Amino acid sequence: MFNLDNYYAEAHSGDKIDNSEMLEYVKSFEKIVLWGASYLGEAVGKYLLENGISIENYWDLRSETIQSVNEIACIQPFTTEPKDKTLVVFCIGNNVVRGLLLNELKEKGYDNVLRGDYLYMGAICPFDKTTGIESGQCQGSMCCRSIFCQRLSSIVKARNKSEKPLHMFSITLIINQRCSLKCKCCTSYMNEYPLQERKDIPLERICEDIDKFFDAMDSVGTVTVMGGEPFMHPDLSKIIKKLLTKENFGLVSIATSGTYPIRDEQLDGLDDKRVNVSFSNYEHAINENQKAMMYKNIELVKQAGISYTVGVTIPEWSVPSTLYDLGDTQEQMIEKKKRCVQPPRCMQVKNGKLHPCDFATALYSLNLGRYEMDYVDIEHSKSNDELKEKIRNFVDQPYYRVCGHCAGALGLTSKAAEQGYMDFKKPLTQI
DSSP states (O other), X not given: OOOHHHHHHHHHHTSOOOOHHHHHHXXXXXXXEEEOOSHHHHHHHHHHHHTTOOOOEXXXXXXXXXXXXXXXXXXXXXXOSXXXXXXXXXXXXXXHHHHHHHHHHHHTTOOOEEXXXXXXXXXXXXXXXXXXXXXXXXXXXXXXOGGGOHHHHHHHHTTOOOSSOOEEEEEEXXXXXXXXXXXXXXXXXXXXXXXXXXXXXXXXXXXXXXXXXHHHOSEXXXXXXXXXXGGGSTTHHHHHHHHTTOOSEEEEEEEEOSOSOOOGGGXXXXXXXXXXXXXXXXXXXXXXXXXXXXXXXXXXXXXXXXXXXXXXXXXXXXXXXXXXXXXXOHHHHHHXXXXXXXXXXXXXXXXXEEESSHHHHHHHHTTSXXXXXXXXXXXXXXXXXXXXHHHHHHHXXXXXXXXXXOOOOOOBOSSTTOBSOOOTTSOGGXX
C-alpha cells in the first residue's frame, strides 16, 4: 500500500526518487482535482497530464476570472462529489493561509489530500544533491516557495562535513522596522510601532550579526531579508553583499511590497545567482500611486538583470494572534511548541538577537515580552563555538515563554493586505 508520508520524506530528502508508485496511487481515485490555479497548480497539472492522469477540475476562489488551466475547467472549491472517491492535490503554496485551508479540507470531508508542493519536489524539481541550486529556478519559476522548501534545505545541508552539523531550514534577517504600507493584519505587527521606533537597524550591527550567526552555523537553507520594507534601508546593497560573502547558505530572498522607490545604487551586487527580489502582489489592496510604483520597481529590477518574482494575488490572509499574555501553564506552552510549525523554520535575526519566530520578534521589539529564554544574544557571544551551542540548545528548548502569548491564527481576513489598523495588544476577547 502506498505510504504518503514515506513519499513526502523521499521528496524532501534531496535525492532522486522513483515516482511510479505515487502515480499509480493518484490513478486509483475516481476524480482528481487540483486546488490552486496558479504557477504550482499549472506545473503539477501538466506533469500529471503528461503521465496519463485525467484531471476533473481545478478549484480556485478566482474561478470567475481564471476559467481554465491546462484546458481544464476551473470551479469553486469544495464542489466535487463524491468526496470519498476524490483526491485533492493541494497546490496553494502561500504559507500564510495554507494551514487553515488544509484544516478546512478535513472539516468539509475531503480526507484524500496530496500535497502538490511535495509532489513538485519529488517529481518536477530539477535539482538534487548532485546538482546544486539556482534562484532563477527555485524562486524565479514561481512554482515553489523556496524559503519553505525541505528539498532545497536538504540539498544545502548535504554540503555539511561536520560530524554534528548545526543546520537551519531557513532564517529571516530583519533590517528595519518601518514600512511603506499599513497592512491591517501584518504578521510583523508593523502598525504597532510608535513613530519614534520606526527606524533602520544600523549597517554595522547587521554586518556583525551576519558574521557571528553564519560563522556559528554549518549551513542554512534560505535567507529572507525583510523589514518592514527592506528597500527603505539605504544600505540594502551593502547588506546583501555582506551576506554573499558567506558560502554556507542556499538562496537569499528580498521580500518587498514594491511600493517604495528603489534607487539604482540599492541594486548593486544583487545580480547574483543566489539572490531573488520577491515582490508581493497587493494590487487589490493598494492605491493607484502605489501600484504605479510597484510596476516601476519591477521594471527597474528586470532591467538590472536581477532574478525576481511577482507574487500571485491571493484573496485572503490569516489574522495573526493577539500579542496579549494568555496566562498559559508550562504544560500548555510545551504543547503549543510541539504543534507549532514555525521554529526552527522561521527563526529571525534582528538587532543582535536570534528570535524563534516573527511573533516573538515583535513581542521583544515592542517591549511587550522581553523574556531571556526567548532569544539568543548574538551581539555578546564570545566565540563561534559558544554561539553554536547556544543556538543548538535554543532550538531544542521545550517551549518559549512567548508561546504563552500566542493564540495562533485567528481566522481569515476579508481581503489580503487590507490597509488599516487592528489593535493586537488587546486581550483575545476584545479582538
